[in-house]
Amino acid sequence: MATIVRYRDDKPASVKWPTRIVSPTHASRCCLTRMVALGGLQSETHAHVHYESNQKYTDTVRFQYMRCVTCGFTVKRIVAEEPDAFTFASLRKAFQQPMFSREPAGAYAGRHR
Numbered sequence: 001m002a003t004i005v006r007y008r009d010d011k012p013a014s015v016k017w018p019t020r021i022v023s024p025t026h027a028s029r030c031c032l033t034r035m036v037a038l039g040g041l042q043s044e045t046h047a048h049v050h051y052e053s054n055q056k057y058t059d060t061v062r063f064q065y066m067r068c069v070t071c072g073f074t075v076k077r078i079v080a081e082e083p084d085a086f087t088f089a090s091l092r093k094a095f096q097q098p099m100f101s102r103e104p105a106g107a108y109a110g111r112h113r
């Protein structure tokens with residue numbers, strides 16, 4: 001996933017929004033309470049090839065940069081990842097299956113033969 005954040009300890013933290021952010025390499029105690037959103041919600045679309053069918057598909061990730069106002073430590077926070085068509089299909093299939101059965105699997109197998 002691409003990022004505009006460069007983690008460096010040899011340069012001071014800085015923001016050249018929206019192209020470059022220099023952040024310390026480590027979070028500090030201040031970051032627990034001082035993280036604020038930088039810029040609005042953004043999204044990235046990624047192209048993939050499904051591992052079983054070799055079909056091409058895309059998924060979209062929404063994110064926002066969060067930056068500590070005290071030390072400048074910055075992270076890319078994933079807000080939401082929209083499932084791709086293959087994940088939707090497998091979820092749909094999973095939800096169509098009964099979660100619990102009163103009878104153990106195969107209990108009726110011999111009765112109707």
Ligand SMILES: [Zn+2]
Pocket residue numbers: 027028029030031032034068069070071072073
């Ligand atoms: Zn901090």
